[in-house]
Amino acid sequence: MAIDFSKRPARPSGLSDGVEGRLSSWCRRRAPGLLNVVTLARQGVVRPMLPDKLLRILLAWRRWGITPPLGYAVGAVRHPDRPAIIDERGALSYAEVEQRTTRLAHSLRERGLDRDTRVGILCRNHHGMVETIVACAKVGVDVALLNTGLSPHQVATVVAEQNVGLLIVDSEFTEHITAVGETEVVLAWTEGTTGHATLEHLIGSAPARPLPRPPRHHRVIVLTSGTTGSPKGARRPDPGGLSPAATVLSRMPLRSAERMLICAPLFHTWGFAGFQLGIVLGATLVLRRKFDPQQALAAIQRHRCTSVFAVPVMLRRITELPASVRSPYDCGSLRVIACSGSALPADLAKDIQQEFGPVLYNFYGSTEVSWASIATPKDLRQAPGTVGTPPPGTVLRLLGSDGRPVRTGETGRIFVANEMLFEGYTNGSGKDLHDGLMPTGDLGRFDSAGRLFVVGREDDMIVSGGENVYPKETEDVIASLPEVADVIVTGVDDEDFGQRLAAYVVTREGSTLDADTLRERVSSRLSKFARPRDVVFLDQLPRNATGKVVPRELPDSTGSGGVS
Template sequence: MDLLFIVRTLARRGLLSPGNPTRVADQLNTLRRWGFTLAGELRAAEARDPHRTAVVDEQRGAITYRQLLHRAQRLAVALGGTRGVAPGVRVGLMCRNHVGLIEAMVACSLLGADAVLVNTALSAPQLTAVAEQQQLRLLLHDREFAPIAAAAPCERLDESRIDALITETPPQGRWSDVSRAGRTIVLTSGTTGAPKGARRPTPPGFGPLVSIIDRIPLKVGERILISAPLFHTWGYAALQLSLAMRATVVLQRRFDPVATAHAVDVHGCTALFAVPVMLQRLVEAGAVPATPPRIVAVSGSALPGGLAARFMDTWGDSLYNLYGSTEASWASIATPADLRLDPGTAGRPPHGTRIAILDPTGLPVPRGRIGEIHVGNEMLFEGYTRGPGVPPPPGDRPDGMLATGDLGHLDAEGLLYVDGRADDMVVSGGENVFPRPVEELLTQLPQVREAAVIGVPDPEYGQRLAAYLVLHPGQHLDSTEVREYVRHYLARFSVPRDVHFVPELPRTATGKVIPRLLRMM
């Protein structure tokens, strides 16, 4: 990435502002020693602004950067000295959004251990499978997950015991001698099967940070409410950005639309990181802060049709939508201007990111034609994990581009559109049919709150579409009305054969619909 571009962007966002020379030197030396790991970013922020509030936790209140670092160091000493956590050991973290999860992630990083971020929605059998596949030595978890955590075939500590360890332990120990900072392993969403562990890379420098803050205009000292789950790639990325920007992070254990809007006002939040389904709940609840944040950044799943415009009509033109994946990190970012132009766009690739739309033979397709989306950037994942020492798979392509598994196209202006998952495409009577345009159309019906469309077997056509609709309270539709509506706007083969009215759609914690569970409804 161009050095001049990096310097200019860092300056625009306040990261090159003058400061105490000694503290600036400590900050730079810390990054040189620890790199852009969580431990390195926290230590660098503490060196520059030790008394700035790092986290506002709904239960523990405000915590400064120095207090946060000292607690993480104490936890690292305790886990290393009493639980055998060392470089290469894997520690599972099953926690909601609170400061204890950050302390645990940083402690693992200080010890050189790998933190495995566990989805809080896992069942006991799923957690058992994850613990075995990832070869967890230890599981740290919230009290509420004790019954599920009991199934994990490893040692377990709940948050009460963790807090006691921190209180009882002095901040000295071997963590300061570790030469290998720990890595973070994020579990994939598991919408099509068992979740896999994806090893996150350590940013190699300022490039990845600059790519994001050039397009999403975060500044030093923001007050950021992170509602996206921290165990998810997007919530984790929000935490990384927050530490790099020496921001104040506001955390709530559970998302509630009214409480979220209230927290924005009470804490003066200037940015909100969320997933699209949270925006939908905010709009439905009519929850709008008196002073909306200037940045609302979302990722994790597709924005339902029309949601971007409805949200910005009440919260202001503050919405940024990042399209990416656990494996690819990011591919493109849609700004408020992009979303006003077309709410369905995924935007453009940020600086330093490449996008290619390829046909099945690996050749580029013309603008406007659908192909598989490939991405290249500095933060592609390092491979899936099932146990220590598993090497990453070879690259998708010789040019370092990674296949996302999504189908999409670029328009004449270079805007990216995601048309659906490659494995979601339905071949009906010889026609390629994509569920997403049908979902977008159905969500425009005033009676429909949510819609999901999938392919089902059909004896005559091979496959046909089936629609699953959640209606607003008090509303009514019948299957014939739905099919006639789709037939009016789309081709015959896009009309759902089956229309199911369901009370809710099965979703992951980040709002993705789980197709295999739809088929069981």
């Protein structure tokens, strides 16, 4: 795909690169708070405005605080006609979203929801999900974002555990609606006639008069992925101001009035992060209910999207499209491809940059710690497997078993401190802190340039023949083989060595790769104990709705002598 990078929009800042760089450097040393203002001004978030508009924004801030309703109230003042959301059913302006969410909030208040009752949202990416989140914030009611990949039984369990009194759900999830029993249901995205109330009915039948200030700030409950067990609800904190956005924007050059294609599910931490950043930037959110790689390219071209939020498996599916399918789409408007949610393989980082240019940013974090590090295009060009370095205001340490920092090149547990650490799980449990630092559950190492590399999960490390072995190292080497389309490596029990590695491999169409050939081709790049003893070929890996592999759904690698 040919891209003319000279046609990319210029920065909104009027400062030269040199002056801007010196100013940022001075602020970082002498006035960290001012650095946030400089960052937000550079990205066009903070700028002069008429006194009457400023007064209206201050009144909105007094009413809503730093919450989603403030973003749409500000947008309705500053750029009321700008599209706020574009999905398959059209566009809604900032003024329309502001009014529609006020009406929806009135309808929710009439249902008598109290502070102990939550609204559950089981929706794909569309305007109804966004409007529900904003309306609940206007009422002060907590929301629980449910994974669309959960089974009906799991949804029923989560609804009970999270004390969900009202479930907003897309009509396609008919089995899930039945499973929740007596819980009140309102349909968001509908197809044809329904037997339930709908969001459009609630919005259309309520007044648009101003709402009182909510009695409390609502909380958003994001479910953990549940790949190794039942999903847990994690309470996300309210940002104390715009500094969290400034922290991310200091590394990812997102700008005011972005057109953001959010491919990652909004119920996922990464998709929700894109939504939050979009509010700050006054962005247009381009949403599609289901991800399709060719439709994603078409959306980028049609809406001139400047940024994309996606998880690695989505980017992989785009690169796997035939060149004849990809090449007709003009994606020259893209300045940022923001990737997170699971490990970004080094070969995929190279493919994306070759296809789209130096626009890839790899964001490492979790539901619990929000962000830890960000890799820029320069980082990924120099070290494709890295997750980068911590942004300003973030502390990132690698600690050994003795609780002390490890040396460069050594593997340690990853600990993080920033202003957006989660507030604990809804079941009352949390994560133990170490000197104010929260563990991510991952293991990593620093290179000589201070870049972080994640080598695997703490509970993924195996001991084989007395050696510590990290499956991700083996996984990356196998993934680099041109015949391999997808792979996961995991540990299994072994009578002689304690544990051994099993590789589950999906090959590309037409490949004749077999287990012996695979082992032979990776042997020179891996230590003896890091070579996979078992190799299982599958048509596809079992992944959840956010693209993470679900290990418990993998077949037994020993079913046919360890190799299939």
